[in-house]
Amino acid sequence: MDVEEVKERAGPREFSPADDMPEEYRKAATRMIQFHANSEIMGAYLERPFVRQSPSLERKLAFSAKVQDEIGHGQLLYRAAESLGVKTRDEMLEELANGEGKFLNCFHYPMDSWHETPMIAFFVDGAAMRRQATLKKTSWEPYAHAMDKVCFEEGFHVKHGEHILAELAQGSKKDQEKLQEAFDEWWPRILQFFGPTDDKSTHHDFAADVGLKQMSNDELRNAFLNAYVPKARKYGLEIPEYPRIEENDDGTWKVREDDLDWDEFFTVAKNDYEGSHEQIGKRHDTQEAVEWVRDVLDDHEQRPMGGAGPAAAD
Amino acid sequence: MAAEGLAGPADLGDDEQEAVELLLHRLADDEFVLAERYTEWQVRSPTLESDLAVANVAQDELGHARLWFDLLEDFGYEEQDLIWERPPEQWRHSTLAELPWPDGGWADAVVRGYLYDVAEDLRLGALEDSSYGRIRDRVGKVQGEEDYHLEHAQNWLERLTEDEDGRGCVQDAVDRQFAHALTLFEPGDPDLEERIDDLGLRTTPLSEMGEEWLRRVVPFFESLDVDTPMSGREDVTADQLPAVVGRDGDHTDDWFDLYEEFTHTYDQVDVGDPVRIMEDPDDE
Numbered sequence A: 001m002d003v004e005e006v007k008e009r010a011g012p013r014e015f016s017p018a019d020d021m022p023e024e025y026r027k028a029a030t031r032m033i034q035f036h037a038n039s040e041i042m043g044a045y046l047e048r049p050f051v052r053q054s055p056s057l058e059r060k061l062a063f064s065a066k067v068q069d070e071i072g073h074g075q076l077l078y079r080a081a082e083s084l085g086v087k088t089r090d091e092m093l094e095e096l097a098n099g100e101g102k103f104l105n106c107f108h109y110p111m112d113s114w115h116e117t118p119m120i121a122f123f124v125d126g127a128a129m130r131r132q133a134t135l136k137k138t139s140w141e142p143y144a145h146a147m148d149k150v151c152f153e154e155g156f157h158v159k160h161g162e163h164i165l166a167e168l169a170q171g172s173k174k175d176q177e178k179l180q181e182a183f184d185e186w187w188p189r190i191l192q193f194f195g196p197t198d199d200k201s202t203h204h205d206f207a208a209d210v211g212l213k214q215m216s217n218d219e220l221r222n223a224f225l226n227a228y229v230p231k232a233r234k235y236g237l238e239i240p241e242y243p244r245i246e247e248n249d250d251g252t253w254k255v256r257e258d259d260l261d262w263d264e265f266f267t268v269a270k271n272d273y274e275g276s277h278e279q280i281g282k283r284h285d286t287q288e289a290v291e292w293v294r295d296v297l298d299d300h301e302q303r304p305m306g307g308a309g310p311a312a313a314d
Numbered sequence B: 001m002a003a004e005g006l007a008g009p010a011d012l013g014d015d016e017q018e019a020v021e022l023l024l025h026r027l028a029d030d031e032f033v034l035a036e037r038y039t040e041w042q043v044r045s046p047t048l049e050s051d052l053a054v055a056n057v058a059q060d061e062l063g064h065a066r067l068w069f070d071l072l073e074d075f076g077y078e079e080q081d082l083i084w085e086r087p088p089e090q091w092r093h094s095t096l097a098e099l100p101w102p103d104g105g106w107a108d109a110v111v112r113g114y115l116y117d118v119a120e121d122l123r124l125g126a127l128e129d130s131s132y133g134r135i136r137d138r139v140g141k142v143q144g145e146e147d148y149h150l151e152h153a154q155n156w157l158e159r160l161t162e163d164e165d166g167r168g169c170v171q172d173a174v175d176r177q178f179a180h181a182l183t184l185f186e187p188g189d190p191d192l193e194e195r196i197d198d199l200g201l202r203t204t205p206l207s208e209m210g211e212e213w214l215r216r217v218v219p220f221f222e223s224l225d226v227d228t229p230m231s232g233r234e235d236v237t238a239d240q241l242p243a244v245v246g247r248d249g250d251h252t253d254d255w256f257d258l259y260e261e262f263t264h265t266y267d268q269v270d271v272g273d274p275v276r277i278m279e280d281p282d283d284e
Helices: A003-009 A024-046 A049-053 A056-083 A090-097 A114-135 A141-169 A173-192 A204-209 A217-234 A262-269 A272-287 A289-303 B014-039 B050-073 B077-083 B104-127 B135-160 B164-185 B190-198 B206-223 B253-268
Strands: A245-247 A253-255
Touching: A003 A024, A003 A173, A003 A253, A024 A049, A024 A056, A024 A114, A024 A141, A024 A204, A024 B190, A049 A056, A049 B014, A049 B253, A056 A090, A056 A141, A056 B050, A090 A272, A114 A141, A114 A173, A114 A217, A141 A173, A217 A253, A262 A272, A262 B190, A272 A289, A289 B135, A289 B164, B014 B050, B014 B104, B014 B135, B014 B190, B014 B253, B050 B077, B050 B104, B050 B135, B077 B253, B104 B135, B104 B164, B104 B206, B164 B206
Parallel strands: none
Antiparallel strands: A245 A253
C-alpha cells in the first residue's frame, strides 16, 4: 500500500498487521504508540512511592491497583507498537532506560507530596482520558483495541484521583493551601500536556492524514478545559492568573501561548530537563540492577526445555 | 477439633479476646508489612510480567491484612488504632517481613516469597478448624489466593537456580533471610501462644508447624543445590535466630524506618478517619 492509498482509506480501525503498510505509516504509528507506552511506565514510576504514602489501607489498595493497571497498559501498548514491525519491545524498553525513549511532559517532574497526587491522578489522567477516548478510533487496529481496555480502567483512576482531591479540599486550611500550591505548580504543565498549538505541532499533519490521530492539540485542550476548569473550581481551587486562559463566546478557550514556558517544554521533550535526568536515571538504575535476572531468563529460553515459566504471568 | 467452641466477638471473655487478638495480629501484621516491601518491586522488577505478578501478590497480601484487621475491629478498634497510630514497637510481625531488599535483589524477593508462603500454607491449614468462627470463615478466601503465590515463588526459584550465577544469588538470599524466616514460628508471648492452642483457635502449635516447615523447605532447597543453615539438623536453637525476632515487638532498625515512611502522609494530612472506599468484608 502506498501513502496515498493509506490517506484515502484512513478511518477508524482500518489497518491491521494483515495490511502491507508503508514504512512512513509504520514509523509514525510506532513513534506515537511507543510514546504512549513509555508514558504509562514513567507515570507508574512517579506514582509508585505513593502506594506507601497512602493514608488509609483501602486507599493503599486502590493506589497499588492503579500502578498495576498502568504497567498493564504499558505491556498492552508495547505489544500494539511491536505489531508494526519496526521495533521489538526489548528495544523500546532499552530506549526508555537509556534516555532515548520519549514520554509525557508531566512525568518529567518530581512528585514529592501527597497533596500533589491529584494533579496526576485527576487532572493529568483526566486530560489523558480525553485524548485516549479519541484514539479508540485510530486507524491502527491493535492500538484502538488496546484503548478499549485502557479507557475502561482510566475511568476508575480518574475517580480515585477525584476522591483524593475532594478529601484534601475538605481538609484543614493547611491542606487546602498545600493543594492550591500544588495546583499552581502543576497547572502550566497540565496545559502543556496537550502540546504546542496546532500551528507549532510538527507531527500532527501526517498523523491526522493517515487517521492515527483524531483530534488536534487545540481541540483536545479545549475539551479538557471545558470539563476541568469547572471541576477545579468546584473543589475550591483558583485558576492561576498566569498562564492566561480566556473563555471565548463559543465555549472554546484561548490559551496565551506566550505565557507558557516553551523552552522548558521542548527541553523536557528532548529528555534534557533536570527532572528528566532524575526520572530516567531511576528507571535506568533499577533496570540495570536486575539485568542479571533477564540474562538468566535469556539463557533459559535457549535451553531445549526452556520456554513457558514464571515470566509468562500475563 | 471442636469447631463450635468459642463465642462471637461480643461474648468472649477477656482471656479469650487477648488470645484472639494476638493471633490476628500475627496474621495481619505479617501480611501488611510484607506487602509494603513487595510494592517496592512494582515497575522495578526484571520484566513487565514480573512487575504485574508481584503487584498482584502485594495486593493479595494487603487484601488479607484488611480481612484480619477487620476482625480486630470487631473488638472496637479502629483502623488508626490498628495501623496508623499503633506504636511501631507493638507490631507483631516476623522480622522476615520487614527486611529491606538489597539493590537488584530479585532473588531475595522470590526466596522470601517462598519461605513465607510455605509458612502461610501451614498456618492457614491450622486455622481451617479454628474454634473461632470469624477466623474460620475467612480462611478459605485467603487460601485460594495463597496457592498461586507459592507456585509463583517455586517456579522462579527453579528457573533462577538452573543458572550458576542465578543459583549464587539465590544462595546469598537464603543466607541473608533464613534465620529471619525461623521467626515466623516464634512465640509472641509464650503463655498467650499456649492459650491460643488450648482454646483451639489454632489446631497445630507453632513448634510443630515450624518442624513441618523445615521438612518442606530444606529438601526443596537441597533439590536446587542450595544450602540452608538447617540442612541436616532438626531442632531450631536460639543461636540460629536473629538478634530480634519481631513477634515480641522487638524489630530491626529497618522496620522503624519503614514505619516512618508509611505513616508520613497520615501524620501530615488532616482529613479525618482513614477513608473507606470498599464494601465491608462481611458483605463481599
